[in-house]
Amino acid sequence: MARLLDQYGRPVDLTRLRQEQAEPTLSGVRSILSGHPAQGLTPAKLTRLLRMAEQGDATAYLELAEEMEEKDLHYLSVLGTRKRAVAQLEITVESASDEAADIENADLIRDWLRREELEDEVFDILDAIGKGFSVTEIIWDMSERQWWPARLKRRDQRWFEFDREDGETLYLKGLSGAEDLWPFKYVTHFAAAKSGLPIRGGLARAAAWAYLFKNYDLKDWITYIEVHGQPLRVGKYHSGATEADKEVLLRAVANIGSDAAAIIPSNMMIEFVEAAKSGGGTGTDIYEKLANWLDKQVSKAVLGQTLTTEVSGGSLAAARVHDDVRRDIMRADARQLASALNRDIVRPLIDLNRGPQKRYPRISIGLPVAIDTKQFAEALGLLVDRGLKVEQSVVRDRMGLPDPDEDGEVLRPMGAADAAPPPAAPPPALQAHGHAPGCSCHAAAPDALDALADDMADDWREVVDPMVDPIRRLMDEAGSLEELRGRLATIIAEMDTAALEEMLLRGSFSARLAGQVEADIGGD
Template sequence: MPELVWPNGRPMRRSDLTREIAGPTVTGVRQVVSGHPAQGLTPGRLAALLREAEEGDPTRYLELAEEMEEKDLHYRSVLATRKLQVSQLEITVEPASDAKEDVANAALVEGFLERDELQEELCDILDAVGKGFSVTEIVWETSERQWMPARLEWRFPQWFQFDRRDGRTPLLRGDAGPESLLPYKFVLHIHKSKSGLPIRGGLARAAAWCYLFKNYDIKDWVAFAEVYGQPLRVGKYHPGATEGDRKTLLKAVANIGSDAAAIIPSSMLIEFVKADQTGSVDLYERLAEYLDKQTSKAVLGQTLTTEVKEGSRAAAQVHDGVRDDIERSDAHQLAASLNRDLV
């Protein structure tokens, strides 16, 4: 009997379908512990990791995309809104024909889709909206001599990469090198928000610069708020003051704002100069709001549903229409991936 092979030429083995292929490892390349590139992120470092991603190593970019969802509450909110809106849509299954077998197959698929876990699994698959792609492993149930998906297990996107030759073929990272994905074992969802390479299609890539500049803005805003309204503290020392005397005075000037008391030599003096607050004190807030609006436009296609401000009913309806278009597109892309890899 000739040996059965997958479409990629790899021998077909039952054991490949009955075990988890892309699970985590303790010491290998697929570990659940990841890096934190958002720490100390600068424009130069951000540009470098974005280039790494399109050149075939998306690890740091994908780690940053995950951190963005954890640290930027606005980005997390609008991205979750987009994913949840699609994952909660009602799913219908249409038989290929009126034939008895096709109707029975449709009923079988409907039974699987009625599982309580499906919404969470769809939300995991829609992780591709932010990162550009997602890979979910199908864990098969083979009891009672029938094959049924038991669950859909989300896998860390850092455990995958794209073939450097075309930038489109996904590969599973392994200790022996990257491997092709086996058919009938994975649901590959590539979210297409723009034309080009899949790794460049995620919304995290578009929102990364707003995330970086907002981080700078918030940091400066907090520093500004810490000293806002406080007078400028000036310490004066006589020409013969020693290095130790100057350090003592500097420490007293630095701490007097919080301690409200200080001890210095009688030969030194601390003066308070009234702070000039004629400038615009809401600059930081306006910049943060502007960056949040740009993120909302990128993720939701509009800002009206995230910003509670005066607006006409007609404007709200137009913005909702744009959002409906995005919802339909996301739903069609998700349905195509499920029909291809699962149904």
């Protein structure tokens, strides 16, 4: 028996599939304890840890990315919105063909996708959007005598490192150094916000600078509020005051700030001076504007727009454009996620249970396509009548209909159940002599017109293909049913009817000639 190979051509060790490779350790390189590089973060420190990530040591960068989600509420919100939008999308499975084996393979994947935990697991996989990559270990189960991914367990990105030479191959950190990831054990997802190395493709790298400057802004804002949020307290003492009197007055002024109460000698005075206001606003405007501006830049980086997160005016048309941009990003995330699941879930699940296949079912993730089923059915029927071949599975997937069960009751055309049975074959006497015993009628022997019809039927595809080819090209080019309907009338001029006209002319002439000959023979 040939040894099972994974999607990268590596041999699969089935005994390892029942074990966990990347579990955390109390001591060693895979600890759950984390550093906090966000404390005391400066431009120089940020530059240093980003450069270290490029050179292969991404631990500090990944810890900073985690802290950014914990400390920056806006970044947490927009990043969570982007991940949840994809995690809640509809997941469908397309079988490789209409053959029974391919349909069974697709049903196996559909059964696994019905798990309630899948949405949370997909959310963890999409952690790659922020950090550039994510690693999820597959916990295989064999309790039902088949290989089954019972859980997809998120593993901390800090426990992995990229190859120092190519910057793309992932290794697991171990006590003895970097370890290869076991085949059929991981879902590795790379979500690239831009082209380049995976570690530089996460949104956290771009948002880190906004996070740093926003922290500076918030610190200055809080300091300003502490100083100018309450009036300046000025203590006045008379010219003959002693040092002890001055100390009493100073303590009184200081205590007013915290205790809001103080006592002073009657010959002393405390004045409260309000902070000056200028420009028709407060001094906090500049801090608020900077914080809002930085939040908008983060929104653009994560969601591609700002109107879905900021209520700052704008027309309905602009809001629709911004929502379309967000949907484009959502589709791109869904496509990357589907590619990872097809590679790291679909193939291992099929190979382990049914053996290697020439073709595999395909997972698709996206918004359900709203189609007018009546118009789709009418257009499809028109094209099929003109010779277009369409697989039933494609039509079912497009209309959202599952494959029928073998023993299930299926719908039939109206009156099909009451239709008369096909006529029985004629008795031997009628087949041999052309008529039944005692019957004076003649059998309908083939004539010249029947032969002509048979000849035209044999050449029918060659005649129809030049007419149908423009419709086939239009179906390949059209992105939606509406576009197909809109352009259908414009391609009539492209249909080549010369062959059909020639066949009809020849057939009409031949039929007329054959009919005239038979009429003359019958008259004689």
